[in-house]
């Protein structure tokens with residue numbers, strides 16, 4: 001409970017990918033300078049100043065798209081206002097089409113020690129259908145640049161269930177990724193979100209069906225396991241010692257503080273979210289008003305439900321004693337009937353203090369989670 005994470009949002013992208021509904025924008029480069037001034041001001045006036053920070057995550061958008069001086073400036077402001085733990089994990093999300101050696105050297109100089117790169121797949125034709133601004137060669141060059149500045153901890157994001165993608169294509173992407181020797185791989189299925197160009201044309205996209213998608217999920221798990229990437233969350237795999245601490249804190253239901261447009265924060269029992277509109281965010285900060293758009297105080301029941309939902313995403317599952325001590329909820333007695341059926345069917349397991357979904361159970365994880373809420 002005394003761990004706090006910081007998330008910094010960069011809402012800029014060189015161009016929008018066709019599947020993306022994240023709060024990011026292209027063609028707004030003229031606001032970058034003002035945006036980062038506002039961001040520094042938001043950090044400097046935070047009521048959470050002085051807290052100890054164990055992880056920082058620059059997400060977006062594409063943080064690597066903006067000039068590196070802005071990222072270094074945010075790091076300076078964080079150091080002036082917070083205490084960064086000695087081995088603070090500091091991650092920046094990058095797009096291979098935006099990386100340069102100068103940027104990476106600056107990141108290294110300001111103690112950024114983890115790079116997350118959106119690779120998505122190895123196939124230039126599919127990358128172009130997705131609207132990505134990079135090629136497979138850019139991915140290889142990006143990893144070479146990361147290595148050349150001496151940053152050794154890097155993640156590659158892979159996407160499954162892509163237009164025209166077959167199992168064999170995914171296998172080639174996994175092979176391509178593993179050769180680049182990342183410490184961590186995230187593998188998420190494409191979701192067609194309302195409001196994106198893909199949403200209007202999904203019938204023409206030649207997407208894999210549900211059964212094929214399931215096979216892709218299993219291929220990721222088995223292939224990555226054979227190369228020493230252990231799955232610790234539904235879609236996240238790491239070499240030993242390289243679990244992403246920042247994301248783990250979120251699934252562990254720990255506090256996090258977000259800065260920037262659209263940033264979410266959570267300090268139990270309160271959750272709030274900043275306005276997503278970049279101009280709205282800048283003017284709120286400039287006018288010394290709050291950029292917060294929504295604010296919610298969670299009840300004990302809300303928190304129990306959220307804790308269970310997040311914990312069951314992890315292979316380690318629910319910490320039974322923590323649920324009891326922090327929320328006063330004994331899941332073993334409240335859900336004894338459901339649990340005995342799920343355990344009998346081999347979908348759920350219990351060891352000393354953890355209740356978790358088994359390998360077999362992960363295929364129907366959503367329905368198991370619903371039963372345990």
Ligand code: SF4
Pocket residue numbers: 012013015016017020021022024060061062095118
């Ligand atoms: S680079 Fe990332 S944030 Fe930007 S549009 Fe593409 S998917 Fe969205």
